[in-house]
Amino acid sequence: MRDNFRALRSALPTARIRFAVKASPQPEIIRLLADEGAEFDVASIGEIEQCLGLGVDPAVLCYGNPIKKATHIAAAYAAGVRRYAFDTESDLERIAEFAPNSEVECRFLASAPQSQTPFGTKFGCAPGEAVHLLVRARDLGLRVVGPYFHVGSQQLDPAAWRIGIEQAGAIAEALAVKDISVTAVNIGGGLPISYADPAPGTTELGEVIAAAMAESLPEHTELIVEPGRALVGNAGVVHAEVVSVRKAPDGRRWVYLDIGRYNGMAETENEYIAYRFETGRDGDPLEEAVVAGPTCDGDDVLYQRTRVLLPTTLQAGDPIRILDTGAYTASYSSVSFNGFPPLAVTVIGAERE
Numbered sequence: 001m002r003d004n005f006r007a008l009r010s011a012l013p014t015a016r017i018r019f020a021v022k023a024s025p026q027p028e029i030i031r032l033l034a035d036e037g038a039e040f041d042v043a044s045i046g047e048i049e050q051c052l053g054l055g056v057d058p059a060v061l062c063y064g065n066p067i068k069k070a071t072h073i074a075a076a077y078a079a080g081v082r083r084y085a086f087d088t089e090s091d092l093e094r095i096a097e098f099a100p101n102s103e104v105e106c107r108f109l110a111s112a113p114q115s116q117t118p119f120g121t122k123f124g125c126a127p128g129e130a131v132h133l134l135v136r137a138r139d140l141g142l143r144v145v146g147p148y149f150h151v152g153s154q155q156l157d158p159a160a161w162r163i164g165i166e167q168a169g170a171i172a173e174a175l176a177v178k179d180i181s182v183t184a185v186n187i188g189g190g191l192p193i194s195y196a197d198p199a200p201g202t203t204e205l206g207e208v209i210a211a212a213m214a215e216s217l218p219e220h221t222e223l224i225v226e227p228g229r230a231l232v233g234n235a236g237v238v239h240a241e242v243v244s245v246r247k248a249p250d251g252r253r254w255v256y257l258d259i260g261r262y263n264g265m266a267e268t269e270n271e272y273i274a275y276r277f278e279t280g281r282d283g284d285p286l287e288e289a290v291v292a293g294p295t296c297d298g299d300d301v302l303y304q305r306t307r308v309l310l311p312t313t314l315q316a317g318d319p320i321r322i323l324d325t326g327a328y329t330a331s332y333s334s335v336s337f338n339g340f341p342p343l344a345v346t347v348i349g350a351e352r353e
């Protein structure tokens with residue numbers, strides 16, 4: 001994680017790096033990244049309390065979830081949080097009322113290509129609306145930071161950030177006409193990692209982002225980047241076990257694990273993320289397998305269409321490692337669905353810190 005953080009820092013030396021806590025809200029991770037100088041994107045009062053409980057300065061927290069209750073904004077403000085993101089006028093008005101004089105970023109829906117785990121149109125206003133809302137933010141006595149977009153998680157196309165930054169540049173220009181100077185652009189997360197398929201690296205992304213910033217925004221504009229997956233994804237491994245193997249009536253081999261969609265493998269929904277598997281029998285002949293979780297639920301299948309090759313010799317009781325599972329796994333685990341417990345997390349190496 002430290003290497004990931006430092007690689008991003010050297011790819012974007014002037015950027016403020018804000019870790020999206022939801023990707024892995026582990027105390028050791030939050031402490032390590034705080035020591036490295038990270039800021040934190042928090043999605044809820046729970047995440048705010050988690051960070052504050054670990055000694056993180058509330059000044060470096062941004063309540064980035066555009067969906068929040070007035071009572072939660074008030075609680076965040078009381079806890080010292082002074083940075084908020086929004087994408088609707090009603091949320092903006094709640095921030096003005098319950099978190100007066102705070103910094104605000106307006107999330108717009110960038111015209112970026114679809115990512116591997118897309119948000120669709122759930123978040124973000126139209127770019128033109130962002131101009132209107134940021135003017136309103138100023139008029140409500142809030143401190144305007146600037147436009148904010150997220151190109152969708154595990155975004156494989158570097159052009160997505162160029163497109164978003166160009167749109168942010170147009171918003172900044174329109175705001176300048178209204179005497180509002182954008183202080184920073186938040187380009188969100190979405191930075192990908194390599195799973196079964198390779199992803200563009202941090203250096204390549206950094207070059208595209210830096211070039212687009214230089215092209216589209218005044219030199220003094222700060223850059224905020226908000227990664228989750230790219231900082232923690234390759235730092236985790238899920239240790240699972242094969243519960244059974246069978247040939248189904250359709251002739252396909254099914255491999256059932258003791259964890260599945262509801263125990264951390266949420267991102268296999270729609271087969272969005274193709275994880276890699278490692279077994280003690282690697283090296284034996286391989287054959288395709290459908291990989292499924294243990295619950296009595298038809299949706300608890302990790303891969304039906306994605307081609308997964310596993311050793312023909314694999315059998316019940318074998319350990320199986322699911323690689324690069326440090327992001328969006330343990331924190332996405334359901335609470336005892338079908339009576340199967342959430343993923344337990346063991347942090348290795350923290351004792352050396």
Ligand SMILES: Cc1ncc(COP(=O)(O)O)c(C=O)c1O
Nearest residue numbers: 020153154189190191227228229
């Ligand atoms: C507001 C916000 N910022 C940042 C992120 C991090 O995205 P990623 O893990 O793709 O970098 C997310 C992920 O859902 C998010 O919701």
